[in-house]
Amino acid sequence: MAPPFSGSLPALLAEAQRRAGLDDFGTGEWREGLERALAEFDEAGFSPAGAIAAREFLLANLVARLRTVEGFKANPQAMARPIVRPMIVTGIVRSGTTALHKLLAVDPQFQGAEHWLCAAPQPRPPRAEWADNPDFITAKAALDAMIAVAPEVLDDHGMAVDTVEESLNILSHCFHSNMLPSQFDIPRYDAWFKSTDDTFSYRYLADVMRLIGANDPDRTWLLKNPTDTFSLAEILEVFPDAMIVQTHRDPLQAVPSIVNLLRGAHRMFRGEENIDYPKIFAREQEMWALAMERADAVKDANPGRVFDVDFRHFVKNQMEVVRKIYDHFGLELRPEVENAMQDWLDAHPRKSSTMQRFTPEDFGASTEELKQRYAAYRERYGYAQADGA
Template identity: 70%
Template sequence: MGTVADAGEAVRFTGTRQELCEEASRRTGLTDFGGTDFHEPLDILLNDLDGAGFSSGGAIGARECLLGFLTARLRATDGFKRQPEAMKRPIVRPLIVMGIVRSGTTALHKLLSMDPQFQGAEHWLCTAPQPRPARAEWEGNADFQQAKAILDAMIAQAPEMLEDHGMAVDTVEESLNLLPQSFRSNMFPSQFVVPNYDRWYRAQDDTASYERFADNLRLIGAHDDRRWLLKNPTDAFSLQEVLNVFPDAMVVQTHRDPLQSIPSIVNLLAAAHRMFRGENADIPGIYAREEEFWALALGRADAIKDAHPGQVFDVQFGDFVKNQIGVVEQIYAHFGLKLSAEAESAMRAWLEANPRRSTTMQRFTPEDYGHSSEGLKELYKAYRQRYGYA
């Protein structure tokens, strides 16, 4: 395994890109990564990871995370070559859900996925990109079985992931699980302490990452011509790049008062940080990073929205909690989509089967993490005024 020794040798990251690529090739039997554009971001990330404060088990887990994206990249590149006709197919008017984390993006995404007019990228296909097989074949698929085993182990270690994010191997997953094939992703600084990578990432034009993401969608949907339903909260940060690649996208942005959402984000991410850092997880540090990042992301999104009036439909978290189907009807009406009786019935059945858990109603405050409510209000003053929270 290169940098992981069974005898207890510490995992190292700096300078190991070639070793990781060789290991990914060994696991897949593939060697074509589809270019070298990922080298720079991966090197910057690796150079930060040795100082990320991992526990011994967390370092191994982080390494496996990186290998997972490298093997997915290899699998996807191979798939692109095997599906030349699919790679030419345009992605027309995808419906994209974005917004600050903990503002209902997951629930809205899952609810909309009940409409059979949409296709989405299921969790297991994000880990092993390939043309989506018939659903009856999934249980017997080795890639499905492996993805399920890995996800089950993660949920066993951090059950909050299931409670808060509704993760399941056979349901639609957010775009954040495909975008890291380019190693330009908010996933890394949100889960790891990588300040140099974080600064570098924020200064990048992410268009190439979304172009590769679009190719992954073409591969997964090679035999399916339905409209794409996508979701990624941090598309708010990269909205211009999203529109560069999907210029006719129908975008839904969910909103929630940052006074509630930011502490809730930290509670969610704390579970991931504890998986990698154990009791050394710096929860106040997580808060500081997320508070600042999301202020930047929401400000960027508002500037792009102002330049593209009507392309983004705003949904208030409180309105969605009170009347989910009513919000869906408003979204469909805004974009000229048809809500069939079949789709509405499936959505109502999903809502009945997935009631909002009381634990997710728990309220956290900035003070719980050593920060100030007044400081948060000041940082988000423009956003809170624009969307009626102040």
């Protein structure tokens, strides 16, 4: 039997320090979120293997934090550089954020945080050296192990160790992010997360961007994180000149797909037989309704700051959407880059031929309740009209 999580913080911190060979976790408010999560983990319904996996998840983030803080101290010149006009892709999960992110990343004017560098932030070495880098090797082994347990991450998220990854994986070093309540049944932490300011997490993210980009400071940053819709105000506080792209999809399609996407994580930590799908659905339905409401409030107060992309349009003509994004933000789309993007699209066709594979009823939930909760959003972005079709 795995030891209890309650009261285990000192031991966790000591083990992370032993693994990293470092002792400075840096400043900030990261400890409170970790303490709150640990206080609920004994009630989270972990399987024996899941409890071990959850502990390793926490340790991995603590080790990453230790090593990242050491990187900050070793690269003072990089840490003083500004982050200028980063492009940030966000939007409700399952609305094309991953495909758009990877498509834009084809353009060499952008730099992003590759999967392995989210786990081990450091000045990005030349790509030819990655295969021999111990951190790359470790990250690849961890991702391979995850794929073995939840192979759907390849189809549903396109995860690969050497391609750009969403910044949620960096924000998780601060233990104040949607990463925790989306994977674990910790309702008290969830309520705290939704009610507290997370600007400090985005300041940490900005420093990590400076560290990773230390050898290439002039390229524009490209980030992607669906949960940024929940924190647009904090993003504009930290990145006041950010170029924000928000993708949209009918929640009647997106929310059931989100719950299906989370199957793998909940299977890993709880076991298939213990997954409470109606509870997960209720949590995700409310989380993304709140996120959309918060994003709309920020957009109404800052007109023109966010470029909206409809998933239906993106599916039909990805390059037309890309051109509109570049035009909106005054970016140059060079012909050779446009050709390279089309080549990427040809090599990565959509695997699903349908717009919707799951319904709320597949997870013990209600389509009518989902319609009611998202009525304002669906009306604002043109999805309610489809109900009468």
